[in-house]
Amino acid sequence: MSQVSSARLLPQKPSRWAQILLNRKVPILLFFLLELAFLVFSYLSLQEHFPSIILWEHLLSVFTFFYLLNRSMDSRSKLSWVIIIALFPIFGTALLYFSLADLGVRRLKKRLEDATVQASNHLSTDSEVADYLSQSDRQLQKLAYFLEHSPAQFPIYRDTEVTYFPLGDDMLPALLEDLKKAERYIFMEYFIIDEGIMWGEILAILEEKAKAGLDVRVMFDGMNEMTTLSYDYIERLHKVGIKAQAFSPVKPILSTYYNYRDHRKITVIDGQVAYTGGVNIADEYVNKRERFGHWKDTALRLDGSAVQTLKALFLTMWTVTGIEDKTDMEHYLQEKPQKRKSSGFVIPYGNSPLTYHKVAEDVYLHLLNTSTDYVHIMTPYLILDDELVRAMTFAARRGVDVRIIMPG
Template sequence: MTFRKLRLLMSKYGFSILFMGFELWASFAGFFWLNKWFPHWLSVAVIGLLYVTTILAIVNRNTPPENKVTWLLIAVIPVFGSLLYLMFGERRLSKKEMAQLKNMESMKFREDNSKQLRAELKQESKAVYGMVKSILSMDHNADLYNGTASTFYPLGENMYEQLLEDLKAAKKFIFIEFYIIDEGLMWNSILEILEQKIKEGVEVKLLYDDIGCMATLSGNYTRRLQKMGIDAHKFNKVIPRLTVAYNNRDHRKILVIDGQVGYTGGVNLADEYINHIERFGHWKDSAVRLDGRAVKALTRLFLMNWYINRGEIEDFDRYHIENKAVEGQGLYIPYGSGPKPMYKSQVGKTVYQNIINQATDYVYITTPYLIIDYDLTEDIRNAALRGVDVRIVTPHIPDKKLIQIVTRGAYLDLMDAGVKIYEYTPGFIHSKQVLADDEVAVVGSINFDYRSLVHHYENAVWMYQTPALKDIRADFEHIFEVSQEITEDTFRFTWHQSLIKEIMQLFAPML
């Protein structure tokens, strides 16, 4: 057992997991204990009613069919299945959360000056206008922006160097929201700058996912940061209580400086993301830096999750005072995606589908995990069948071996339609980016898997005809050069890998 795992086991997180296990056992034990006090016919009737009610609830849920199938398999287990579904099947909002959701829905951020941009885009390309309209319909925080310059970073270490310089130049505020933060060269050098900025009067807000950081940061780490003057908090703080809310993690990567400069992508604040340490071979990640109007949307995305977590409504407008347009080509939409009911639609999935469905020449995709539903699989297949050059790159060296088996399980069905599959031979590719026809690209935190597309809070930047697209295309060409193409002749599964794949695919919606 590694020191990190031992520290986790002995921490408050280990205690919380132990206590939640006890809660689960007590729920089942209590049910069977009460069952002894009822007549046999009444017990059978109650169990039967519970079973039928659970089945009807699952069938009538507004959720993807794959998720229904998984829960139906669990529900057939007498008593246990129904109790598990009651505990973990659906996210039920508290009164406080319902009030928060109502307040968020009443907040309107759409700016009038984007109407002209949309009107011009509709005349130029109805297909691209349709993508824009779809995003703005699903995410009311999002808007279409020009007046923005962008820089694409094909590696985390490239982004890191510029990030430090931007942090040193901060004058008003710094917002940081990441899934993983780990002490080391990257985070410690950032923290050193933050300490200095606080002394200069700069406001610093920090939000990190508690589960994402439970193996990297101590349970009381926010206290240390707060003593330094950082307004630091955990998203979905782990407490010894069973709740489905733990399934909705904050997987976003957002850093905003003075509302003028913003970063997002796949890079977390840990040393493997800048290849300072090696975990799974060479770590290939990517990020994008925005400077200008589009950073407003990143600022609002941060503040919305801050509100969800903290219950504090900020004065949104005061964080946009310093935002100015800069010279730059193309259009941008930074957007968010997340679980129901906070988001009524699967934003991340729909954006990917629209790009794939409207591509005419090529679609290039990088993702660390490829665990997708029937709809998205068919969209990718259909693009290849109509002659689009579809290429997908996944890691050759995995961070999770069982997940790689499920990822590889998707290969044959896609390759059969003409999709080209590559594995990044030097190591682990963690970047989440899509490029189509040299016109449209997405860079962000959204993986091609159920966790990102259904369960997690995510974010990305949609870009149209921006200069960064050339750099993204060059990055893809380099990736193809160093990656191994998987073919039907060379791809093989052992019998036990096939068995694991078949079993795990049944539960893929929960992975």
């Protein structure tokens, strides 16, 4: 079934030269080569004015350094800019100005802000849950308060069943079964989608559901069009009835927008069931293909009230990326999931690639600073800033058992 579905999406294979010319990497590479040639030419043509340029470079560097010190920017970003400007004062300052003044990114941030405000109107903590926390668990109440008062407003839920999958291999059968049961809509947002066994099985179901009249939407990071998917993959999905969008597609246009990637992994089915975690849609994540040895990533299945936040996260990014009007988001967020019996609490939350609010890092810092017994971390990407390093070492010095597992 998946092989037939995949073949249906494949167009007639173009010639070798046509493939090269149609490859999105070609115009992008030519664009950057032209940009580099322009910079080299500009530098060589100004050599006779070298002494004056050195003086102005020093003055420009000093002014820019003071400007950076007063910016509300994290220390790592400031340090990166300082190094660039110290080495290339004129080019670095121009690049900094272009980065801060990028109108494309500003417009997207404004759209994100508007969509976030709209989504937050449909997200709130149940009063009974808030009262229970205030009387029983002050630490959890403080964390819940922080998340609910963050820019995107992430409430805490109690009526949600949670299933933990230690491997992508365990998650896939459950996901396929839930997709088959979908009756109204399927929303999928993933950092990586790669053609293969996993995506073929999912795609076959999505095509079938789209033909049956369901609202099927797929969103992936635009870098996929440079790596795992063809540049026309969105149009190919449209042809089989699936709505599709790419976040930050790569084009031969100079913009800092390309620094922002969409790393989320979210599936929402009928607003009642959702999947999230570290598993992308590619064969290595379910060990159907060996890329770096046995792949270990985890996933969660939510069934109940907490799905509302994941639905809001998807619709917010879908609205920012596409041209959907506000009534589209209202239509889906006005409908709330059915409650399920559960004794635990769930707080779904997400960072946005278009804001400077480090919600996830603040949650990790809270957990590290309030830990009493142990903190065990397993991650494929251990990239720590100074704050996290200090929090981990401080926890260890307090007698907390801090352990980290990472790939070799």
